[in-house]
Amino acid sequence: MNTVIFRALAPYLTTLMMLFSVFVLLRGHNEPGGGFIGGLIAASALAIYGISNGVPAVRRAIWAHPIHLAGTGLFISGLSGLPSLFANVPFLTGLWVFPTILGVELKLSTILFFDIGVYMVVLGTIGGIALTLEERED
Amino acid sequence: MADETTSSYVDLSVAYVDATVQAADYLVVLPVIGPLIMSAFCLMLRRQQHVQPWIAGITLGAVFFGNIALALRIMESGPVFMAMGRWLPPFGISFNADALSVLMTLTASLVSLVCVFYSAKSVDGDGRRYGFYPFLLMLTAGVSGAFLTADLFNLYVWFEVLLISSFGLIVLGNSHAQLDGAVKYAFLNLVATTLFLIGIGYTYGLFGTLNMADLTLRIAESDGLPLGTVALLFIFAFAMKAAAFPLNFWLPASYHTPNIVTSALFAALLTKVGIYALLRVAGMLLPGSFDTFQEVLIWVAALTSLLGAAGALASTDIRKVLGFLVLSGIGAMFVGIAVVSPDGLRGAVLYAVHSILVMAALYLAAGVIGRMTGSFDLHSVGGLYRAHPFFAALFLILVFAISGLPPFSGFWPKVILVRSSMDAGEGWLTAAYLVSSFIAMIAIGRVWLFAFWRDDLDGTRIAITPLTRDEAQAYITPIAILVAVIVGIGLIADPAVHMASAAAIGIIDPSAYITSVSPVGP
Numbered sequence: 135m136n137t138v139i140f141r142a143l144a145p146y147l148t149t150l151m152m153l154f155s156v157f158v159l160l161r162g163h164n165e166p167g168g169g170f171i172g173g174l175i176a177a178s179a180l181a182i183y184g185i186s187n188g189v190p191a192v193r194r195a196i197w198a199h200p201i202h203l204a205g206t207g208l209f210i211s212g213l214s215g216l217p218s219l220f221a222n223v224p225f226l227t228g229l230w231v232f233p234t235i236l237g238v239e240l241k242l243s244t245i246l247f248f249d250i251g252v253y254m255v256v257l258g259t260i261g262g263i264a265l266t267l268e269e270r271e272d
Numbered sequence: 273m274a275d276e277t278t279s280s281y282v283d284l285s286v287a288y289v290d291a292t293v294q295a296a297d298y299l300v301v302l303p304v305i306g307p308l309i310m311s312a313f314c315l316m317l318r319r320q321q322h323v324q325p326w327i328a329g330i331t332l333g334a335v336f337f338g339n340i341a342l343a344l345r346i347m348e349s350g351p352v353f354m355a356m357g358r359w360l361p362p363f364g365i366s367f368n369a370d371a372l373s374v375l376m377t378l379t380a381s382l383v384s385l386v387c388v389f390y391s392a393k394s395v396d397g398d399g400r401r402y403g404f405y406p407f408l409l410m411l412t413a414g415v416s417g418a419f420l421t422a423d424l425f426n427l428y429v430w431f432e433v434l435l436i437s438s439f440g441l442i443v444l445g446n447s448h449a450q451l452d453g454a455v456k457y458a459f460l461n462l463v464a465t466t467l468f469l470i471g472i473g474y475t476y477g478l479f480g481t482l483n484m485a486d487l488t489l490r491i492a493e494s495d496g497l498p499l500g501t502v503a504l505l506f507i508f509a510f511a512m513k514a515a516a517f518p519l520n521f522w523l524p525a526s527y528h529t530p531n532i533v534t535s536a537l538f539a540a541l542l543t544k545v546g547i548y549a550l551l552r553v554a555g556m557l558l559p560g561s562f563d564t565f566q567e568v569l570i571w572v573a574a575l576t577s578l579l580g581a582a583g584a585l586a587s588t589d590i591r592k593v594l595g596f597l598v599l600s601g602i603g604a605m606f607v608g609i610a611v612v613s614p615d616g617l618r619g620a621v622l623y624a625v626h627s628i629l630v631m632a633a634l635y636l637a638a639g640v641i642g643r644m645t646g647s648f649d650l651h652s653v654g655g656l657y658r659a660h661p662f663f664a665a666l667f668l669i670l671v672f673a674i675s676g677l678p679p680f681s682g683f684w685p686k687v688i689l690v691r692s693s694m695d696a697g698e699g700w701l702t703a704a705y706l707v708s709s710f711i712a713m714i715a716i717g718r719v720w721l722f723a724f725w726r727d728d729l730d731g732t733r734i735a736i737t738p739l740t741r742d743e744a745q746a747y748i749t750p751i752a753i754l755v756a757v758i759v760g761i762g763l764i765a766d767p768a769v770h771m772a773s774a775a776a777i778g779i780i781d782p783s784a785y786i787t788s789v790s791p792v793g794p
């Protein structure tokens with residue numbers, strides 16, 4: 135898989151896919167998308183970079199071990215249910231705040247954090263599996 | 273808070289549960305979310321292995337005390353209910369803890385907690401690096417979730433959670449025997465889970481709902497639907513999970529392979545989740561299914577308990593003896609189920625609690641035997657009474673407890689089971705059960721005789737490696753705690769019997785369960 139064209143293109147492709155995955159993650163509340171599909175796109179981005187430039191390059195680039203990412207994601211998702219405790223509503227009830235930052239109204243919710251957690255779990259798990267499989271091919 | 277204003281399309285107020293939730297209500301989700309979040313936290317701290325036992329211990333300790341508080345509340349004021357994300361019950365996923373749920377969760381959390389103590393010494397660096405504690409916490413979360421959920425599909429999800437963490441635990445260490453055991457375990461459990469899923473599919477096709485309270489109502493109203501098929505699928509799947517004869521082959525083939533703490537957890541928890549699901553789904557949701565298949569269940573009960581006991585007598589590896597004793601215990605629980613009476617169910621529930629405690633303690637004790645004599649083989653162990661009299665006494669109590677002798681925890685369920693099967697006129701079943709528990713007593717008594725009583729082997733003294741001070745603390749304390757509870761239940765049986773009765777009544781007459789789920793009425 136190390137044709138010049140693919141290797142030259144892969145970094146741009148990876149960057150684009152990473153950006154797109156975040157876009158998909160954030161639009162996911164009312165439109166198609168969300169943490170799961172965003173995480174899958176991000177994991178594919180890692181896989182493509184791994185195929186073109188080798189797995190060690192990916193591992194250096196993402197700093198953390200994929201399992202760390204997955205663990206952190208699960209932690210965030212789990213915690214996102216807990217603010218409900220202080221609002222006297224059941225676990226995982228969505229809570230919203232609408233702060234205005236620099237003139238833009240932001241719609242922040244515990245659901246968003248849940249989705250970010252899901253994104254990281256999927257990225258960590260599928261990315262980890264993909265990288266391990268690619269390592270075996272060498 | 274401001275939900276309704278953000279979404280302009282739908283009037284969400286009709287889809288939401290209005291009742292405010294107190295912090296105390298969170299006790300019903302604590303046994304699941306606590307271990308789940310902390311399991312993730314342990315994953316994040318993958319490199320700081322020395323803090324993981326502390327995290328696991330503190331989490332499970334909190335869960336244990338939370339469960340005690342939950343149990344007290346349920347015994348006082350009935351089932352506790354929480355609808356996740358406020359979505360109304362038939363659509364949203366909800367948790368509902370009644371006496372049966374909380375009794376099982378409480379016992380399970382105690383066993384997980386003492387297993388953490390034990391693991392402090394017995395799980396080495398490799399096991400920890402590959403995630404023993406995250407898996408342990410995840411397993412506890414899955415088991416508690418299965419006990420607490422009020423949704424059939426969610427029950428399946430928790431089965432998957434506990435199954436996947438148990439796959440992780442069973443291969444930790446990566447030896448040949450472990451992989452061999454893991455394949456059998458994984459394959460047969462996946463078959464059972466698939467059957468369960470098919471059963472859920474049929475149920476949803478028939479009733480269009482999977483909420484347990486809702487289902488109970490609709491099934492009571494239904495007429496002429498093929499409920500027997502669905503019930504049989506569920507009974508088959510859960511009997512396989514519970515390792516009842518003739519679906520038991522995965523258990524003796526796999527339980528002796530992993531680290532002894534893992535074996536203890538599995539023996540204590542996994543098969544009982546199957547029993548719980550059987551009681552909840554076949555017993556409560558599909559009333560009459562035990563009646564319909566009584567003939568089969570009686571055979572299953574008799575053969576499971578007899579073959580389990582016989583297998584225990586025929587094995588020479590202590591861990592295999594214990595594996596077969598788990599089977600024999602499952603047979604005893606099926607005796608309670610097969611007689612189809614409130615008393616029988618009460619006996620089954622009480623036996624499940626007893627079995628969780630005793631099997632965990634016995635496996636942990638077997639670990640100590642293996643550690644001190646360097647072997648699990650009955651042909652070469654011995655000399656432990658001389659080396660550690662206190663441990664020998666603890667083990668002897670466990671021998672009496674599992675044989676159902678007074679004044680230990682095995683006595684009361686045995687009395688109830690024998691009496692209920694006599695009352696039901698199933699004299700043969702009573703006889704089979706009594707014979708099996710007699711054989712089981714010989715099998716486990718033989719372990720005690722060989723491992724503790726005997727000093728010499730062919731004239732030479734058996735070499736013992738004494739426990740270090742740290743090891744004695746880490747190994748003996750958890751066993752002593754479990755033995756204390758076992759003796760406690762035996763001497764002061766009232767609270768446990770009372771809860772088991774409440775659990776049995778909850779299975780037969782789920783009206784309290786239903787009203788707690790549907791505060792707005794059916």
